[in-house]
Each structure stands twice: as structure tokens, then as C-alpha cells.
Amino acid sequence: MQIFDKLQDYILNFPKNTKRMLYKSNILRKHLKVLIKKELFAFINTPIGYIFSAFFVILLNFLFFFGLGKNSFWDLKSASMEQFFLWIPILFIIFIPAITMRLWSEEDRNGTLEILLTLPYENYELVLGKFLAALIFICLALLATILTPLTVIILGNPDKGLILSGYFGSLLLAASYISIGLVVSSLNRDQITAYVLTLLSCLVFFLMGYQPILQFFGYEFGELVTYLSLSSHFESFRIGILNLRDFVYLLSFISLLLGINVIILRTQKS
Amino acid sequence: MIEVKNLKKKFGEKTAVDGISFSIEKGKITGLLGPNGAGKTTTMRIMAGYFSDTEGAVSYDGLDLNKNFIAIKRRLGYLSEHAPLYTEMNVREYLHFCADARDLPERIKRIAIQKMLDLCELKTVIHVPIQQLSKGFKQRVALAGTLVHDPDYIILDEPSSGLDPNQIHMIRNLIRDLGKNKTILISTHILQEVTEICEKVIILSEGKIVMDADVNDLGVTDRIFFRSDIPIQKVKEIFFGTGMKDAEILQSNEDGTFNYSIDSLGQGGKSVFNILAKHSFSAHEIRPFIRSIDDIFYDLTRSK
Numbered sequence: 001m002q003i004f005d006k007l008q009d010y011i012l013n014f015p016k017n018t019k020r021m022l023y024k025s026n027i028l029r030k031h032l033k034v035l036i037k038k039e040l041f042a043f044i045n046t047p048i049g050y051i052f053s054a055f056f057v058i059l060l061n062f063l064f065f066f067g068l069g070k071n072s073f074w075d076l077k078s079a080s081m082e083q084f085f086l087w088i089p090i091l092f093i094i095f096i097p098a099i100t101m102r103l104w105s106e107e108d109r110n111g112t113l114e115i116l117l118t119l120p121y122e123n124y125e126l127v128l129g130k131f132l133a134a135l136i137f138i139c140l141a142l143l144a145t146i147l148t149p150l151t152v153i154i155l156g157n158p159d160k161g162l163i164l165s166g167y168f169g170s171l172l173l174a175a176s177y178i179s180i181g182l183v184v185s186s187l188n189r190d191q192i193t194a195y196v197l198t199l200l201s202c203l204v205f206f207l208m209g210y211q212p213i214l215q216f217f218g219y220e221f222g223e224l225v226t227y228l229s230l231s232s233h234f235e236s237f238r239i240g241i242l243n244l245r246d247f248v249y250l251l252s253f254i255s256l257l258l259g260i261n262v263i264i265l266r267t268q269k270s
Numbered sequence: 271m272i273e274v275k276n277l278k279k280k281f282g283e284k285t286a287v288d289g290i291s292f293s294i295e296k297g298k299i300t301g302l303l304g305p306n307g308a309g310k311t312t313t314m315r316i317m318a319g320y321f322s323d324t325e326g327a328v329s330y331d332g333l334d335l336n337k338n339f340i341a342i343k344r345r346l347g348y349l350s351e352h353a354p355l356y357t358e359m360n361v362r363e364y365l366h367f368c369a370d371a372r373d374l375p376e377r378i379k380r381i382a383i384q385k386m387l388d389l390c391e392l393k394t395v396i397h398v399p400i401q402q403l404s405k406g407f408k409q410r411v412a413l414a415g416t417l418v419h420d421p422d423y424i425i426l427d428e429p430s431s432g433l434d435p436n437q438i439h440m441i442r443n444l445i446r447d448l449g450k451n452k453t454i455l456i457s458t459h460i461l462q463e464v465t466e467i468c469e470k471v472i473i474l475s476e477g478k479i480v481m482d483a484d485v486n487d488l489g490v491t492d493r494i495f496f497r498s499d500i501p502i503q504k505v506k507e508i509f510f511g512t513g514m515k516d517a518e519i520l521q522s523n524e525d526g527t528f529n530y531s532i533d534s535l536g537q538g539g540k541s542v543f544n545i546l547a548k549h550s551f552s553a554h555e556i557r558p559f560i561r562s563i564d565d566i567f568y569d570l571t572r573s574k
Binding site for chain 2: 034110111119
């Protein structure tokens with residue numbers, strides 16, 4: 001009977017609850033908009049973002065078309081983007097820490113953290129705002145690489161689904177790296193330290209899925225290490241397997257780190 | 271009214287704020303004084319909700335800060351020390367950010383920003399990136415950002431630092447005007463600023479409150495000041511048995527007179543005059559002895 005009462009209660013209050021939820025999500029959206037806009041000002045008005053994006057796009061295309069060794073697009077003689085999505089995770093390791101390094105450390109150093117933390121915002125909104133702003137910036141950088149697949153499509157007939165899934169995976173991977181970068185940045189006042197430590201952390205999560213290292217660890221332990229690595233989950237997207245498991249793993253990885261970031265923000269100022 | 275009860279804050283082993291309690295009334299601008307490291311900035315940061323892990327309670331008009339975090343911050347304007355700013359924005363963008371962050375509706379926002387540009391005299395630099403502005407302009411931009419949403423509670427940490435005398439004058443007038451119907455706490459290093467704009471003063475030293483008084487009562491004592499050419503032995507002699515005590519020379523003047531102060535035990539300047547007259551002495555000047563805020567500050571805060 002109790003369950004029935006609760007159910008009835010829920011159904012009767014459904015319009016009210018939905019209204020409140022809508023109201024809350026509306027406010028969240030409004031707050032995030034303000035925060036993202038503020039972050040994007042910093043990306044747009046400082047040269048570092050442009051420099052690293054240009055570096056990313058140029059290097060990626062160079063590596064794809066000319067490559068190292070005999071793996072370049074012209075050498076392989078096939079209209080495939082496989083090499084392209086092989087290089088993206090590696091370049092991200094260099095590129096993304098440069099985007100995330102300043103996110104918290106600069107606020108802390110300039111004292112603007114005081115402005116931010118005394119705004120009528122929840123801590124999770126602040127973290128989410130920074131995360132989304134960085135993600136939007138990476139999206140733009142990825143958008144700038146769109147000429148490469150277009151070239152390949154003009155030259156041959158690549159699997160378009162593979163390209164889409166590769167881009168989708170790249171975005172998820174970027175989000176994971178960003179969340180690592182956010183946590184590291186919130187723990188370091190110095191941007192250079194934040195850059196190097198983020199690069200190292202991303203590298204560790206990438207190399208954990210690297211074959212020779214797995215052989216070194218042995219089968220059972222190696223299996224676990226692979227599962228926890230970011231590269232093994234990205235691999236499925238790269239070869240065009242849209243697997244719910246990989247999707248959920250990356251999403252949990254991001255949420256966990258963002259959660260840690262919120263806790264750091266709360267405890268650091270004490 | 272803002273009430274602070276038994277506030278404590280430690281950084282590692284060091285106690286920055288050690289169990290202080292005070293209240294700030296609406297319409298009564300309160301000044302927070304103290305030497306460097308006395309805990310002024312820490313106190314203000316706690317009140318603005320910057321530090322979360324503290325002992326004690328802060329309440330705004332009866333609402334507890336920790337339980338009504340967002341609602342209170344919405345009505346609070348806090349200018350932190352050194353006036354940090356997002357220097358990659360220009361003045362207009364920064365004020366828009368501050369207004370947007372408080373959910374001001376578009377129409378009100380435009381009016382509010384215009385008003386702040388007028389009040390803080392920023393019209394000439396609207397489109398200048400903040401990093402290119404001088405210290406005085408930056409300070410005023412920060413102040414404009416603090417006040418743009420017309421907050422009910424205002425906490426200003428050294429609002430006049432880095433300003434020239436004209437700008438200081440302007441900011442003091444602004445604060446005085448705001449003070450009529452808002453709850454304001456300001457901290458400052460300039461002691462005259464307190465006597466000029468504040469009605470209440472709280473002096474902190476080593477994390478504790480050493481004085482909490484109305485500015486008008488400040489320095490008022492039972493002592494009487496007089497300037498005369500009588501030597502000190504004579505003064506002690508004629509005041510012996512009158513109920514007045516502790517006559518002391520404050521200063522010897524070049525014209526051969528001395529500045530005296532004496533504890534009249536509530537009898538006032540008139541009695542001092544009568545006693546002098548009775549012994550056929552005169553004085554160049556007799557008035558209540560008021561201690562300057564500099565003296566009070568020095569006595570209360572010099573390290574023990």
C-alpha cells in the first residue's frame with residue numbers, strides 16, 4: 001500500500017516536480033552560458049590558444065600526409081583515415097595540457113579566484129563551465145582539421161562512418177584529457193608545472209594501453225591496466241566499433257575527475 | 271544587519287582569526303582596522319564566502335551564510351584586496367560579466383552598467399582592455415564590478431589603495447552615499463578614512479578584536495588638556511586634594527609653556543579653570559583631551 005501511496009504522490013506532484021527540474025536546468029544553463037563566455041574571452045583574447053591550435057592542425061596534417069617512416073597517406077596508397085586518428089591522441093597529449101594549464105592556476109595566481117568563488121554560483125557550475133569552455137575550444141580545433149577528411153573523400157572513397165566515429169572518439173578522449181588537466185591545474189599555481197604534470201598524466205593513461213607495456217605486466221594484470229587506459233577505449237572508436245562499454249567508461253572517467261575537481265575546489269580554500 | 275559570531279580560522283598552526291564576534295548595522299558604515307597580518311582580509315574573505323572551512327557563524331539579516339550561500343552571495347558585493355580583474359576583457363565586457371553573473375535582466379543591466387560607468391568615472395575607457403589601464407582605473411573598474419548589481423551588503427577590502435587624492439575623495443563620497451541604506455564594511459590602512467566616512471570602527475590585532483566602538487566616542491576620555499606656564503611641581507601641588515590626579519606633561523613648547531593633561535574624574539574643564547583661577551594662575555587653552563585615532567591605533571596594536 002505504501003508503494004502505491006508513494007506512486008500516487010509522485011504522479012500527482014509530477015507537474016510540479018517537472019516544473020522545478022526545468023527551472024533548475026534553466027538556471028544551470030544560464031549560469032553555464034555566463035561562465036563559458038567568460039572563459040572563451042580568455043581563449044580568444046590571448047595568443048596561446050591560437051598558437052597551439054595552429055601547431056596542432058599543421059602537425060597533424062604533416063604527420064598524416066607525410067608521416068614518419070613509411071606510414072604516410074601517400075605511402076599507404078589507400079583512402080583511409082586510419083593514420084589520422086592514430087596521431088590525434090598523441091598530439092592531444094601535447095596540445096590539450098596547453099589549453100587546460102591556465103584554467104585554475106591563473107585564477108589562483110591573479111587572485112581572480114576570489115571573484116569566481118564569491119559569485120552566487122555552485123562549485124560544480126564553476127568546474128562545468130571551465131570544462132565545457134575548454135571542450136568547445138577543442139571542438140573548434142578539431143573542426144579546423146575537417147579539410148583533411150574532405151581531401152581524402154575527394155581523392156578516394158573512405159568509410160565515412162569510420163571518420164565520424166573517429167571524430168566522436170577524439171572528442172571523448174579530448175574531454176577525458178581536459179578533465180585530467182583541470183584537476184592538475186587546480187592543484188598547481190604555476191602554469192608550466194601544470195602543463196608538464198598534465199602532459200605526464202595524459203601520457204601515462206595513454207601508454208597504459210600500449211602493447212609492449214602490457215606484455216611486460218603479464219596477462220592478468222595487463223588486462224586490468226589496458227581496461228583502465230584511455231587509449232584502449234579510444235581504439236574501438238578508431239576502428240569504428242561504437243561500443244557502449246567504452247562510451248560509459250570514458251563518461252565515468254570524466255565525471256569522476258570533474259567530481260574530484262569540485263572537491264578540491266571546496267577543500268583547497270581551507 | 272550582518273552578525274559575526276565567534277569566528278575562527280587557522281592556516282596550519284597559525285591562527286589568523288581567533289574567535290571574533292561583531293555586528294554591522296544597516297546604514298552605519300563600519301571600518302575594519304588593524305596592522306598587516308591582523309586578520310582583516312581573512313575575516314572579510316570568510317564573510318564573503320571565499321573560505322568554506324571555518325568555525326563560528328556569519329549571518330546576514332538572520333540568514334546563516336553556510337545554509338543560504340547562493341541567496342546571500344546574490345545580494346553581496348565583495349571587493350577583494352588588490353582588486354583582481356580578468357585583464358583579458360575590456361571594461362565593458364567585464365561589467366557585463368559581473369552583471370550577467372548576478373542574473374540581471376537585460377534592461378536593468380544596461381541601466382546599471384551605465385550608472386556604474388558614470389559613478390566611477392569610467393566612460394573614457396569603456397573599450398580599453400583592462401590590462402592596459404592604470405592602477406587607479408583598475409581599482410575603480412573592480413569597484414564598479416562589485417557594485418553593479420546594487421548589492422544590499424557591501425564588503426570592501428581597502429577600496430582606496432592605489433588611488434590619487436582626487437579619486438580617493440570621489441570614492442569616499444560614493445561610499446558615504448551608499449552607506450545611507452546599505453550594510454557596509456570597509457577595511458583600510460588610512461586611519462583618517464575611518465574618522466571621515468565610518469560611523470563604527472573595529473580594530474583587530476593578532477586575530478582578536480581590541481576595540482569595537484562608535485567613531486564619535488573614539489578617543490573621548492575624562493582627561494582635560496590645558497596649556498600653561500606653571501611648572502609641573504606647582505601643578506601637582508594645586509590639584510592635590512581636588513579629586514583630580516595623574517597630571518602629566520605632554521609637551522614643552524618653545525614659548526615656555528607646557529601642554530598638560532590631567533584626569534578630571536568627570537569634573538570637566540570648568541573645574542580645572544576654577545582651580546587654576548583660585549590660585550591666581552592662568553592657562554592659554556583648556557579643552558577636553560581627545561586622543562587621536564593614530565595614538566589609539568598605536569597603543570592597541572603595537573606588538574606586546
